[in-house]
Amino acid sequence: xxxxxxxxxxxxxxxxxxxxxxxxxxxxxxxxxxxxxxxxxxxxxxxxxxxxxxxxxxxxxxxxxxxxxxxxxxxxxxxxxxxxxxxxxxxxxxxxxxxxxxxxxxxxxxxxxxxxxxxxxxxxxxxxxxxxxxxxxxxxxxxxxxxxxxxxxxxxxxxxxxxxxxxxxxxxxxxxxxxxxxxxxxxxxxxxxxxxxxxxxxxxxxxxxxxxxxxxxxxxxxxxxxxxxxxxxxxxxxxxxxxxxxxxxxxxxxxxxxxxxxxxxxxxxxxxxxxxxxxxxxxxxxxxxxxxxxxxxxxxxxxxxxxxxxxxxxxxxxxxxxxxxxxxxxxxxxxxxxxxxxxxxxxxxxxxxxxxxxxxxxxxxxxxxxxxxxxxxxxxxxxxxxxxxxxxxxxxxxxxxxxxxxxxxxxxxxxxxxxxxxxxxxxxxx
Amino acid sequence: xxxxxxxxxxxxxxxxxxxxxxxxxxxxxxxxxxxxxxxxxxxxxxxxxxxxxxxxxxxxxxxxxxxxxxxxxxxxxxxxxxxxxxxxxxxxxxxxxxxxxxxxxxxxxxxxxxxxxxxxxxxxxxxxxxxxxxxxxxxxxxxxxxxxxxxxxxxxxxxxxxxxxxxxxxxxxxxxxxxxxxxxxxxxxxxxxxxxxxxxxxxxxxxxxxxxxxxxxxxxxxxxxxxxxxxxxxxxxxxxxxxxxxxxxxxxxxxxxxxxxxxxxxxxxxxxxxxxxxxxxxxxxxxxxxxxxxxxxxxxxxxxxxxxxxxxxxxxxxxxxxxxxxxxxxxxxxxxxxxxxxxxxxxxxxxxxxxxxxxxxxxxxxxxxxxxxxxxxxxxxxxxxxxxxxxxxxxxxxxxxxxxxxxxxxxxxxxxxxxxxxxxxxxxxx
Numbered sequence: 001x002x003x004x005x006x007x008x009x010x011x012x013x014x015x016x017x018x019x020x021x022x023x024x025x026x027x028x029x030x031x032x033x034x035x036x037x038x039x040x041x042x043x044x045x046x047x048x049x050x051x052x053x054x055x056x057x058x059x060x061x062x063x064x065x066x067x068x069x070x071x072x073x074x075x076x077x078x079x080x081x082x083x084x085x086x087x088x089x090x091x092x093x094x095x096x097x098x099x100x101x102x103x104x105x106x107x108x109x110x111x112x113x114x115x116x117x118x119x120x121x122x123x124x125x126x127x128x129x130x131x132x133x134x135x136x137x138x139x140x141x142x143x144x145x146x147x148x149x150x151x152x153x154x155x156x157x158x159x160x161x162x163x164x165x166x167x168x169x170x171x172x173x174x175x176x177x178x179x180x181x182x183x184x185x186x187x188x189x190x191x192x193x194x195x196x197x198x199x200x201x202x203x204x205x206x207x208x209x210x211x212x213x214x215x216x217x218x219x220x221x222x223x224x225x226x227x228x229x230x231x232x233x234x235x236x237x238x239x240x241x242x243x244x245x246x247x248x249x250x251x252x253x254x255x256x257x258x259x260x261x262x263x264x265x266x267x268x269x270x271x272x273x274x275x276x277x278x279x280x281x282x283x284x285x286x287x288x289x290x291x292x293x294x295x296x297x298x299x300x301x302x303x304x305x306x307x308x309x310x311x312x313x314x315x316x317x318x319x320x321x322x323x324x325x326x327x328x329x330x331x332x333x334x335x336x337x338x339x340x341x342x343x344x345x346x347x348x349x350x351x352x353x354x355x356x357x358x359x360x361x362x363x364x365x366x367x368x369x370x371x372x373x374x375x376x377x378x379x380x381x382x383x384x385x386x387x388x389x390x391x392x393x394x395x396x397x398x399x400x401x402x403x404x405x406x407x408x409x410x411x412x413x414x415x416x417x418x419x420x421x422x423x424x425x426x427x428x429x430x
Numbered sequence: 431x432x433x434x435x436x437x438x439x440x441x442x443x444x445x446x447x448x449x450x451x452x453x454x455x456x457x458x459x460x461x462x463x464x465x466x467x468x469x470x471x472x473x474x475x476x477x478x479x480x481x482x483x484x485x486x487x488x489x490x491x492x493x494x495x496x497x498x499x500x501x502x503x504x505x506x507x508x509x510x511x512x513x514x515x516x517x518x519x520x521x522x523x524x525x526x527x528x529x530x531x532x533x534x535x536x537x538x539x540x541x542x543x544x545x546x547x548x549x550x551x552x553x554x555x556x557x558x559x560x561x562x563x564x565x566x567x568x569x570x571x572x573x574x575x576x577x578x579x580x581x582x583x584x585x586x587x588x589x590x591x592x593x594x595x596x597x598x599x600x601x602x603x604x605x606x607x608x609x610x611x612x613x614x615x616x617x618x619x620x621x622x623x624x625x626x627x628x629x630x631x632x633x634x635x636x637x638x639x640x641x642x643x644x645x646x647x648x649x650x651x652x653x654x655x656x657x658x659x660x661x662x663x664x665x666x667x668x669x670x671x672x673x674x675x676x677x678x679x680x681x682x683x684x685x686x687x688x689x690x691x692x693x694x695x696x697x698x699x700x701x702x703x704x705x706x707x708x709x710x711x712x713x714x715x716x717x718x719x720x721x722x723x724x725x726x727x728x729x730x731x732x733x734x735x736x737x738x739x740x741x742x743x744x745x746x747x748x749x750x751x752x753x754x755x756x757x758x759x760x761x762x763x764x765x766x767x768x769x770x771x772x773x774x775x776x777x778x779x780x781x782x783x784x785x786x787x788x789x790x791x792x793x794x795x796x797x798x799x800x801x802x803x804x805x806x807x808x809x810x811x812x813x814x815x816x817x818x819x820x821x822x823x824x825x826x827x828x829x830x831x832x833x834x835x836x837x838x839x840x841x842x843x844x845x846x847x848x849x850x851x852x853x854x855x856x857x858x859x860x
Binding site: 093098101102204211212225230235376381382383384393394397399401402403404409413426 | 520523524527528531532634635638640641642650651652655656659660662663664665804806809811812813814823824827828829830831832833834839840843846847850851854855856857858859860
């Protein structure tokens, strides 16, 4: 588009007082587009490259969604491990569908783990990303990734942190400050120091950068988004309570008369339901992180250390030097777990490892509790999570969400849905 | 901002090839703003009114979110009845909060029922909308409402249809064609003729207008949004099954040994849990509408008439001329319902009125079924809805959502959350 019609347009803008705007044009990669003032991210018109176009004529050349009208997103994935790998596979299958049906042009422009990284301007081919990634000789650089995404020709940069690393989450602020959005199943920021959490949330509010973390609680279950919508629409959370660990759900759903606690932990470990060291699950810290997150979502600014946690690791085994030693000694403590189980059963109850937030008292707790057989918590199967939310509107009957709350596929699905949510904030069709 | 710096800016745009855009300025109501090209709806900078500003200087005057940067939404509410009234009350309390915290400037610029309407450019004061509305002498005009919203100074127009009227839903296409978004708990489009449904969905895809209807199934429970996110992220729905009528949930949750079916229907009617004529609930049509909706969300294009529905209205009472006559004669049929209840109880089971969609066979059904006491459907209380969704990822353990699925407050909450979702598509902060 030559200078002269643009000037005409400038005149139209200033003289006519039209609430219109112009983007792109000139030598820019974007074709000129007219925007309505104030609200809509969608252009009212996208112009062709005809050099004789006058401003007035151009406005009449409005056309429906074209390639230039796609939502272009440059994604960096940090931590292509279990969840990251599942996510990249979901991307491989589904990104072409999203592009064709919804106009979302999402490209994976960076991959990194703690050692190396792979950058691309045009998007990494996902059919053989693993070979390419492992063949990369570039050293990992979490600032470099951000700079690369910002330099890509895709205007929406986002980093998806699929690690569980506190080191990585320390970069969120820096990334977000420079306009990069963050999506993560990593619980470290939301359950870490309030100061860092508040700084990230403040950036989210003030800088129009987005920070989504649906998969930090219940994996792909719609927990965080649901609570946020309740709060946004003026409902008031009274309490949130649930079974938030797939591992501990499995263990107590299986712990019935005639079974041994240590045998169940062993089976869970063998099936890959536990962390490499099962003490990481049995200590309750993971559940406490989720309780901290849910408390903050409900408006209670707790620190992880504020939450009393009933650890299921016997005191005597805390200092075992290896998980092998721990697993070997665990049977010595079967009797005391069996006693708890039998006492509960005698009262027609079951044991469940539960996290809860009480908004009125501002307290969170993590503990082993007993529930009658008819209670929703007693009805769980496998590695199901359950979340029970009492609010002004959902009282006395709570809103309850149940389902698999762990596993690479469902966690990746939760992360992916955050990415689609991010696109909506940039005008994606619904 | 005078013409000359704007011209400088135009030069910067064309000569520098910068992917920047300019909105507002001159005599427009919007202060001049610089936009990044391509993606973000948020301005990079909003300028003050200093007349000596040069374009270069102006860019340096970027400031954080200002009033001009608010998301401005003009809402028309059609049908201020039970749900509409609850919604307006939620708006009264929460809209100031959303404006202060999230920069959402949402104003109610129109109200209408079948008789009259009330229009306002600057937003109807919500503390006494009822008096104002009832005092309005303007006749209802569903085209006039659209024209009014489009003429308001708020750039995002939306009509919220809180009626259950097929007549009103016939206007959606016309509204959406002219750029007005539609939000509704009204089931008529999603369960009505496929042709009209497809036309509305096509507009949603092609015209960048939005159509949200979370509250059509399960009221405020996150059902529609969850299924949509699963499908969008590449999961495949296999089946959706549940108790979708708060009324019929209440009736069968209460229908235990020693109770009479007709007594329970009577209590439900007295508590306002049924439609004025309980046959409207007992016929199963409402559940069939929800099954049709869920089938379409899952990718199965069913018509309402494709769904076999087991009606609970005895054949002999279908032709009763009034609900009074129906209620009077219903006790004659208690024996046959008691027989069903006792047969189920003898097998350790309960009766539940269930809707289901089987994606593989492409079929939907609505019928009275028996479930063992341990089944999630047997655990319901009050007017709870439950939805159980089996997908590629959620199999064999389904994703389950339970909670109050009827009532003005929770339904209004579901509608309100759609409005916030709409704002996200226009760049609202998350």
